[in-house]
Amino acid sequence: MTFYRQIKALLRLSFVICFFILLFIYLDLVQDLKFYLYVILPLILIFVAPVLIIHINYYLESRKVSYEIYKEKIYIIVNDKKLTYHIGEIKEIIFYMTANKLKDSASSNFLYDYYYYAKIIFFNNDETIVTCLHSDNIDQILRDNLNDVDIVKIKTFYPIIPLRRRGS
Incomplete structure (x- = not known):
């Protein structure tokens, strides 16, 4: 980012x-x-x-994290530490987006319609958040490269990331 x-x-x-x-x-x-x-x-x-x-x-959620997404694996880089997850370790990907983004509509009602994020949940109960600040088409990138993973799309009016307890 x-x-x-x-x-x-x-x-x-x-x-x-x-x-x-x-x-x-x-x-x-x-x-x-x-x-x-x-x-x-x-x-x-x-x-x-x-x-x-x-x-x-x-920004606060994404500032110290970067991602490398390849066919059937994802690298999560946090503080120069590179974690590798293969497609078999990913339980599901949940996208949180507005109705217009979900429909892939060309028009929008609000400027925040363009903001969305994906929560990637792993079988070991770890999770990571990938925001649209990393890429405008993160949904397409994840779908194309991690195509065997269950993908859930959740419609939300205001796609804000809930606060998480750090260290969990």
Whole structure:
């Protein structure tokens, strides 16, 4: 996960913010405090805050982990320690995504529709989380390379990764 991947993930949010700023300047709407309270604050709460919360959540989960995914095996690299899991050790892969991402829809209702993650559960009860910050098409990569593993897709309105106890 590189700085470039971070910027790419937040690019849609930047475009929406710039669009609204330019629209408000063009329409000369930014004149009083009531406008900020009634228009801009709700827009920030609806569009910007959820994306930032999910992005930070995914970043905190993914920052020290990288993956190498090959045909029938996966390498998990944590703090320069490389763990190898073969396809026979993987119990299932669970994808958590919004309804639009699940349908692979070209349109989206919210900017966070593009965020999703996969939980890989191993037979020894270990698990790992692979977020879309690692790759835009992590679902396709996992499906193509680990094709004999059970894949479950769960529809969620807000695909945030639940807090986990560290060390477990």
